[in-house]
Amino acid sequence: MKSKTKPQTGPAGIAAITVFLPLFEAIAPDDFAHLVGSTDVPGEIPFMGHLEYHPAVYKFIDACYENGMVLSFDWEAWSEEARRYMGDPQLVMAASLNTCMKLLTTHLRAERFCDGHLEGVLRSGHIIAILRRFQQFAKSDNGVIRA
Secondary structure (H helix, E strand, O other), X not given: OOXXXXXXXXXXXXXXXXXXHHHHHHOOXXXXXXXXXXXXXXOOOXXXXXXXXXXXXXXXXXXXXXXXXOOOOOOOOOHHHHHHHHHOHHHHHOOOHHHHHHHHHHHHHHHHHOOOHHHHHHHOOHHHHHHHHHHHHHHHHHHOOOO
16 A cells, blocks of 8 residues: 655745746636536526636646645634635735645635635635745745745
């Protein structure tokens, strides 16, 4: 049986997710996701459907998990704090590395329980703001990341 070891977050992990910053900046807010209806019959109104994300979003989610950006913590209990950061971009600009990782974790985990959560934080620019903060960590201290 293979043991699954979680990669340590460091310069390589941050680099693996900040590559999505220019991609996300180039995607129009309305193009992060679209509703796929339950029917393809012209003129028929779909009664159910699901969100389908831009391919870059799925790659971003995978990169976050593969590079240790998703923490094991009580993200639901921390959700109120996450909402403070969502409502105040200045807080994100000054957030610690750990806080940025908690924000990503909260948003990625919330998507599993609430379809469309991730679309909302992508459309609003919140994920882009978090990625810009990660980019600042990557550029500071010659690549030495400080929490």
